[in-house]
Amino acid sequence: MESLLAIGQGRRPRFAVAALFAVALALSGTAAIAEDGSSTAGNATSPVEEFSQQLEAFQKSVPDLNKSIQDSAGTIDSVTDVEKARAEIDKLRETVSTLLGAVSDNGPVSQLGAKALDHVHDKLKRLAQETRFKPEERQYLLDQWRKLELETSSATKELDDARAQFAGLLQTLQTNEDFIGELLEIRQAEKALEVIRNLTHDIRDASTHLNKLIGGIKPPGA
């Protein structure tokens, strides 16, 4: 695309057109003088007029072609919606990732939960062998620690659920991001195809005008 733009914006085609125009004018001028009596009398357009019209059409088509190329490139660049969606998913992914980091198996919250549970188990084991307290006191303490064990286990299970939920969410975001990426690629491929088709059409038009222009150059006596 850049090379096409460079060619479209370059000075050489303009120079060539100008040179062609000068040669054509010189030739047509000579031809007009030579055929002055015969051609100007009729109603049909003279070769000079015809040539001028074709040249005008061609010159008009060149900036249109440039504009077409630039517009097409701009269209591809302005495919921002999918990018925006992707950026939003990135942001969401980061948020979920942060939360997953806390509850992952080697994350700090999970490790705190495991430590807390280990501590409760350890305490229960030691209390079972404890001889300092009266049986009713020991039973009371054991009941309290068992209650704590249940609550800690329940909290740990909630942590497991949260872990599974965040992991699932992250995977969903990943899958959607991949899907958006694929959509973006399809969209860009379609745009590129459209650009190529339009350019081919415009170049063919310009070529037709140029052919007419060259065909309109009739040297004297031809």
Place this chain on the structure above:
Amino acid sequence: MWRLLGLAVSVAIVGAAIAACRPGDDVGYVEIKTVPVTPVTQTAFYLDSTKLAPIKKGSAILRQRVGILKLQADGFAGALAPLCDIVVKRNRITTVTVSVLERPPRCQCRYSGSDAARACVS
């Protein structure tokens, strides 16, 4: 009163933990699933040279630095048996299912099409 204080302390601890483990630019996740699912896996797994805690209920999600990790298991004569490579990407989760019935255990995962080494990818 005590309950509120306890709640506030818990919130502060969890908040601090989340802030402390906030993933930087170079952190992703590895999910290891083992089949068949058992309360605790008997096979010891290693990510590179780090031994993992036994996997409970057939699943573990581990926070890891971005890069390529080698999943290994205890092999014969105390040597580590390499199972597969896992690609960890930023804020992404790479899932690997390990069949522990086979000897050595075998990885099942999504591979990158272009990677000759067939590393597991997210």
